[in-house]
Amino acid sequence: MIKVGIVGGTGYTGVELLRLLARHPEVELKAITSRKEAGMPVADMFPNLRGRVKLAFSSPEEAGLEACDVVFFATPNGVAMQQTRALLGAGVKVIDLAADFRIKDLAVWEKWYKMEHACPDLVAEAVYGLPEINRDKIKGARLIANPGCYPTAVQLGFLPLLEAGVADASFLVADAKSGVSGAGRKPETHILFAEAADNFKAYAVAGHRHWPEIKQGLEMFAGREVGFTFVPHLTPLIRGIHATLYARVGTDVDLQALYEKRFAGEAFVDVLPAGSHPETRSVRGANTCRIAVHRPHGGDMVVVLSVIDNLVKGAAGQAVQNMNILFGLPEDVALADVGMLP
Numbered sequence: 001m002i003k004v005g006i007v008g009g010t011g012y013t014g015v016e017l018l019r020l021l022a023r024h025p026e027v028e029l030k031a032i033t034s035r036k037e038a039g040m041p042v043a044d045m046f047p048n049l050r051g052r053v054k055l056a057f058s059s060p061e062e063a064g065l066e067a068c069d070v071v072f073f074a075t076p077n078g079v080a081m082q083q084t085r086a087l088l089g090a091g092v093k094v095i096d097l098a099a100d101f102r103i104k105d106l107a108v109w110e111k112w113y114k115m116e117h118a119c120p121d122l123v124a125e126a127v128y129g130l131p132e133i134n135r136d137k138i139k140g141a142r143l144i145a146n147p148g149c150y151p152t153a154v155q156l157g158f159l160p161l162l163e164a165g166v167a168d169a170s171f172l173v174a175d176a177k178s179g180v181s182g183a184g185r186k187p188e189t190h191i192l193f194a195e196a197a198d199n200f201k202a203y204a205v206a207g208h209r210h211w212p213e214i215k216q217g218l219e220m221f222a223g224r225e226v227g228f229t230f231v232p233h234l235t236p237l238i239r240g241i242h243a244t245l246y247a248r249v250g251t252d253v254d255l256q257a258l259y260e261k262r263f264a265g266e267a268f269v270d271v272l273p274a275g276s277h278p279e280t281r282s283v284r285g286a287n288t289c290r291i292a293v294h295r296p297h298g299g300d301m302v303v304v305l306s307v308i309d310n311l312v313k314g315a316a317g318q319a320v321q322n323m324n325i326l327f328g329l330p331e332d333v334a335l336a337d338v339g340m341l342p
């Protein structure tokens with residue numbers, strides 16, 4: 001059995017990890033931390049886990065994380081980097097759902113995250129946990145930087161175009177909408193029901209911290225610098241990201257065949273038939289990225305539609321997928337759920 005610890009068990013990604021790991025046949029949950037709720041049985045806070053998770057929250061210091069095989073950090077940015085070195089030293093693998101290890105250029109990371117990095121050498125070592133591009137590196141890793149939610153939807157959507165070199169890499173646009181759970185469980189005014197329900201708005205148009213993360217990935221796929229514009233929106237859904245991606249391509253490319261070929265054999269990327277419009281609800285609760293590719297009016301613009309559940313393929317599901325790869329298990333263990341309609 002894989003002994004698992006979770007730091008930050010009271011947030012939305014923490015409880016989503018618990019939902020997935022509670023029925024993972026190879027996992028033994030050893031510790032789930034919360035500083036505020038230490039001592040409270042997990043199922044008292046999250047009744048969906050009654051009868052499935054018997055542990056109580058413990059404080060991070062008393063959780064015995066060094067005795068685990070793998071520790072997930074479902075914590076705000078800047079927490080995992082304080083504890084990762086000691087855990088790796090104790091032989092524990094680490095999967096960080098936050099952004100501490102995602103961006104290789106430290107100056108860029110420090111600019112966007114507004115703090116000094118605690119362990120630059122570990123940033124260099126960390127493997128970016130997008131299995132569809134990094135599966136082989138993930139297999140041998142000690143430290144996984146689990147991608148952000150918008151970055152997962154956007155990078156998977158652009159991947160075939162850029163790898164094949166068929167798009168104009170100097171003009172890439174991502175117009176993305178996220179459900180409110182993407183902002184986490186901490187109380188903030190802009191995610192109150194009366195603020196976010198029956199409302200729709202863009203935010204961080206001047207610059208969002210996922211922009212450098214996505215750009216780093218797109219440049220790796222393209223093998224060159226890219227021109228990339230990213231506009232996130234808050235939409236009155238609870239779960240889900242819908243990314244609408246725009247690029248210029250030559251008119252002789254069979255886009256449908258390109259996408260189907262690139263993702264053939266990928267259990268968690270579903271390329272829909274030509275002309276489809278993927279819905280966020282079709283991936284709700286599922287670890288699936290569902291993609292459709294369009295060429296409106298037969299012109300030179302490609303429009304890619306990419307949907308994920310931000311808490312599953314955009315966070316906890318992808319983290320469990322990475323854990324399965326790290327421990328040599330089939331990638332879909334505990335991740336075979338289909339989306340929930342309606």
Ligand SMILES: NC(=O)C1=CN([C@@H]2O[C@H](COP(=O)(O)OP(=O)(O)OC[C@H]3O[C@@H](n4cnc5c(N)ncnc54)[C@H](OP(=O)(O)O)[C@@H]3O)[C@@H](O)[C@H]2O)C=CC1
Nearest residue numbers: 008009010011012013034035036074075098182184185315
């Ligand atoms: N929500 C989403 O869709 C996605 C989130 N992420 C990332 O995952 C991480 C977690 O997100 P989310 O679950 O939404 O966040 P929440 O704000 O909902 O939860 C944060 C959790 O971390 C704990 N925590 C906070 N500070 C510390 C600390 N200093 N030391 C130890 N534990 C701490 C909190 O519990 P307590 O204070 O009691 O200790 C809580 O359990 C974030 O970095 C987020 O950016 C990534 C992809 C998608």
Ligand SMILES: CC(=O)N[C@@H](CCC(=O)OP(=O)(O)O)C(=O)O
Nearest residue numbers: 097098099148149178179182183
């Ligand atoms: C809707 C919403 O607010 N989404 C969050 C992004 C989600 C996220 O968790 O990103 P990191 O893991 O990189 O922090 C935001 O825009 O800040």
